[in-house]
Amino acid sequence: ENDRDCYAAAYRVLAETDFGGILDRITCPTLIVTGEDDQGSSPRMARLMHEQVQGSQLAILPGLRHSILIEAPARVATLMGDFLMDADRGKGGGADE
Secondary structure (H helix, E strand, C coil): CCCHHHHHHHHHHHHHCCCCCCHHHCCCCCEEEEECCCCCCCHHHHHHHHHHCCCCEEEEECCCCCCHHHHCHHHHHHHHHHHHHHHHCCCCCCCEC
């Protein structure tokens, strides 16, 4: 039941925006997460972002697709909680899951 115009506009932004040269300017702790079977925000895209954002953490969640917050809310909440606790302690990392 998505609004077709809003959906198209959102994907138009993604299709027409070049984030090259922008992602490498991110200096705050960054967590990049996607599902292993996500075709919209694919693991390939997540890995490319991870390579650009220095010190970022990457998690690719096995068996999940695009709606990871619906598919595995507790798992995502734990992942985010751990990331925020580490960031609060001044840790950054680049470990893949």
